[in-house]
Amino acid sequence: MRMNGLDEFGLIQHLTQRLKQHDSAQAGVRVGIGDDAAVLTESPGEDWLATTDSMVQGVHFLSTTMSWLDIGYKCVAASISDIAAMGGVPKHVLMSLVIPKNLSLTQLEQMYDGIAECCTSYGCHVVGGNVATTTGPAVLTSTVLGTVPAGQALLRSQARPGDVVFVTGSVGGSAAGLAYLMTGGILPADEALAVCNGHQRPRPQITAGIVLRETGASACNDISDGLASELNEIAKASRVRLRIERTRIPVAPEVRNFARSKGLDPLEYAWYGGEDYQLVGTASAFAFAKALSRLQSIGVMLTQIGRVEAGDGVVAEGANQGLEVIEPKGYNHFTSGSAGV
Amino acid sequence: MRMNGLDEFGLIQHLTQRLKQHDSAQAGVRVGIGDDAAVLTESPGEDWLATTDSMVQGVHFLSTTMSWLDIGYKCVAASISDIAAMGGVPKHVLMSLVIPKNLSLTQLEQMYDGIAECCTSYGCHVVGGNVATTTGPAVLTSTVLGTVPAGQALLRSQARPGDVVFVTGSVGGSAAGLAYLMTGGILPADEALAVCNGHQRPRPQITAGIVLRETGASACNDISDGLASELNEIAKASRVRLRIERTRIPVAPEVRNFARSKGLDPLEYAWYGGEDYQLVGTASAFAFAKALSRLQSIGVMLTQIGRVEAGDGVVAEGANQGLEVIEPKGYNHFTSGSAGV
Numbered sequence: 284m285r286m287n288g289l290d291e292f293g294l295i296q297h298l299t300q301r302l303k304q305h306d307s308a309q310a311g312v313r314v315g316i317g318d319d320a321a322v323l324t325e326s327p328g329e330d331w332l333a334t335t336d337s338m339v340q341g342v343h344f345l346s347t348t349m350s351w352l353d354i355g356y357k358c359v360a361a362s363i364s365d366i367a368a369m370g371g372v373p374k375h376v377l378m379s380l381v382i383p384k385n386l387s388l389t390q391l392e393q394m395y396d397g398i399a400e401c402c403t404s405y406g407c408h409v410v411g412g413n414v415a416t417t418t419g420p421a422v423l424t425s426t427v428l429g430t431v432p433a434g435q436a437l438l439r440s441q442a443r444p445g446d447v448v449f450v451t452g453s454v455g456g457s458a459a460g461l462a463y464l465m466t467g468g469i470l471p472a473d474e475a476l477a478v479c480n481g482h483q484r485p486r487p488q489i490t491a492g493i494v495l496r497e498t499g500a501s502a503c504n505d506i507s508d509g510l511a512s513e514l515n516e517i518a519k520a521s522r523v524r525l526r527i528e529r530t531r532i533p534v535a536p537e538v539r540n541f542a543r544s545k546g547l548d549p550l551e552y553a554w555y556g557g558e559d560y561q562l563v564g565t566a567s568a569f570a571f572a573k574a575l576s577r578l579q580s581i582g583v584m585l586t587q588i589g590r591v592e593a594g595d596g597v598v599a600e601g602a603n604q605g606l607e608v609i610e611p612k613g614y615n616h617f618t619s620g621s622a623g624v
Numbered sequence: 625m626r627m628n629g630l631d632e633f634g635l636i637q638h639l640t641q642r643l644k645q646h647d648s649a650q651a652g653v654r655v656g657i658g659d660d661a662a663v664l665t666e667s668p669g670e671d672w673l674a675t676t677d678s679m680v681q682g683v684h685f686l687s688t689t690m691s692w693l694d695i696g697y698k699c700v701a702a703s704i705s706d707i708a709a710m711g712g713v714p715k716h717v718l719m720s721l722v723i724p725k726n727l728s729l730t731q732l733e734q735m736y737d738g739i740a741e742c743c744t745s746y747g748c749h750v751v752g753g754n755v756a757t758t759t760g761p762a763v764l765t766s767t768v769l770g771t772v773p774a775g776q777a778l779l780r781s782q783a784r785p786g787d788v789v790f791v792t793g794s795v796g797g798s799a800a801g802l803a804y805l806m807t808g809g810i811l812p813a814d815e816a817l818a819v820c821n822g823h824q825r826p827r828p829q830i831t832a833g834i835v836l837r838e839t840g841a842s843a844c845n846d847i848s849d850g851l852a853s854e855l856n857e858i859a860k861a862s863r864v865r866l867r868i869e870r871t872r873i874p875v876a877p878e879v880r881n882f883a884r885s886k887g888l889d890p891l892e893y894a895w896y897g898g899e900d901y902q903l904v905g906t907a908s909a910f911a912f913a914k915a916l917s918r919l920q921s922i923g924v925m926l927t928q929i930g931r932v933e934a935g936d937g938v939v940a941e942g943a944n945q946g947l948e949v950i951e952p953k954g955y956n957h958f959t960s961g962s963a964g965v
Contacts, residue, residue: 313671313775313777314777314779317780317861318780318781318861319706319709319780320673320709320710320712320768321674322671322772323671324671324672324774325668325669325774326666327668329666330654330663330666331665331769332664333662333664333716333769334661335718335720335752335753335765337720337722337756337765339757339760341759342757365660365661366660368661369659369660369661369663371661377674377676379678381678412676413678415678415683415684416680417760417761417763418760418761419682419758420758420759422678422722422758422760422763424720424765426718428674428769431663433665433666434654436654436655436659439660504660520659
């Protein structure tokens with residue numbers, strides 16, 4: 284790999300500078316980028332969280348709908364969102380970048396800047412990684428390490444009959460943004476910007492995850508594959524049924540407007556769209572009330588969308604459509620999907 | 625992703641079984657595969673080590689010279705080797721698999737079996753990961769987390785003038801194996817097997833790394849890019865010169881035989897071949913003697929190949945070739961290389 288007169292090692296060094304600008308205070312890092320492995324100090328009283336996620340060009344993103352700045356940002360965001368779903372705090376990031384040879388230095392710099400921007404937003408740092416070239420599409424893999432008080436990670440498996448089913452923020456925005464970017468549509472400028480932003484710059488809900496853990500939520504998942512898939516994962520892991528009220532699902536006005544302009548049901552984006560990186564979960568009525576109060580006071584939306592019952596699967600009711608079983612269809616991206624190992 | 629009547633989630637579940645067979649006792653794992661992130665318990669008195677490495681089909685491996693069993697194995701081995709270079713113990717593995725759609729279920733099963741085999745060999749476990757499809761070449765990314773007594777990780781930066789330069793095992797075998805697999809050659813069957821094995825099934829030197837740390841080695845690196853590159857990394861990080869004696873570099877007899885049959889200098893494989901996953905480093909004469917004694921008693925080869933001096937860079941002497949500056953040329957694989965972020 285050689286570019287603009289820089290050999291491979293010179294290029295890596297040049298790009299790594301862009302990460303280090305943001306790394307003035309790396310708490311818990313004895314050795315960061317530059318040796319065989321990062322050396323991280325222990326966190327007494329805390330468990331470690333570890334998650335990894337890959338984004339494949341042409342499958343998970345198109346360079347026509349996302350800038351390389353967005354692409355770098357979103358790859359880190361996807362893994363940070365998994366830490367949010369466990370009620371944890373992201374600390375350290377490892378990046379593996381597999382890059383087509385025709386990518387320009389400017390595009391590479393943008394990718395690194397996007398990675399650095401997301402890390403800075405969430406107070407974490409790139410501590411290591413790997414760069415390689417490919418003859419195929421770009422593949423970005425982020426691994427994020429976080430911490431959570433020992434034994435308190437929010438799992439998918441602890442939903443109990445009688446619990447409230449909740450979701451943070453609003454859902455369906457990322458899929459609507461992608462549809463708008465790919466096909467265009469009639470939307471006022473501010474609404475167009477909002478849906479594009481939902482797709483290009485999703486905001487993992489670290490603060491909400493911490494509040495939900497501290498107030499005693501029983502189960503939690505982040506919305507990477509759409510509400511249908513995530514709710515089914517909770518139902519399956521907890522061996523319960525989730526009964527959802529369609530009319531309570533929070534869909535932003537611009538998403539409703541865009542869906543209607545296309546003659547679509549806005550809930551399609553919410554159920555099957557994915558990549559909203561909001562949190563969906565369950566809590567006792569008491570724990571939900573506490574979380575609601577704390578989150579409202581800091582301007583984070585939390586909405587009850589249903590109830591946990593004995594049984595299995597996910598059912599939706601309301602809006603004159605009767606009771607419908609919601610299958611765990613995931614987001615199929617452009618050609619196919621991805622899932623946990 | 626759908627295969628042999630299994631949908632995506634069924635397929636993942638089917639493949640994950642192959643990993644869990646080997647996961648009866650996951651020390652330090654509160655939550656493994658199946659939630660948003662793995663939950664790992666703290667290790668009092670220890671630092672964490674974290675490293676990630678990607679292998680790209682057509683760049684780092686060819687499916688004509690490696691079985692998918694070998695490919696899965698080697699991807700994990702590459703990251704475990706980085707833990708060995710820090711004197712650590714590998715504990716947890718996250719895999720991100722980006723898979724061409726035309727890969728068969730049998731090939732996928734072999735890849736998982738290779739991953740499981742390497743994990744079992746080194747006493748670690750897959751605790752999470754991600755699977756996605758691609759229209760391009762396969763990209764396997766392994767992230768390995770390990771531990772090391774707090775503050776005792778072996779770094780590249782602590783070599784001191786007067787230290788011995790050492791290498792474990794023998795070097796150049798992986799590159800000779802690749803050359804044999806790609807071009808053929810005249811070798812007795814047992815020697816052919818040995819060189820192929822060096823390329824397809826390298827053995828990360830975890831035990832040697834622990835002994836070198838415990839006996840006080842000053843610097844250490846694993847040989848992923850060839851002796852020339854790794855020695856230069858130590859020289860640069862430690863701000864010293866490494867003076868190497870060519871005749872002392874341990875090259876296996878079958879590698880010498882194969883190189884001679886091709887009219888090549890066997891040391892070319894050692895300097896620039898890479899992927900031997902042996903350890904190269906420095907130690908005081910006293911620490912080296914202690915390490916040598918302990919490693920000999922357990923059948924691990926350790927060889928002095930030179931000395932640390934004041935100055936910079938790497939020079940080689942001996943074998944009537946005079947003094948030569950060894951440039952940090954890395955392994956160029958088939959088309960291009962890879963390096964740390």
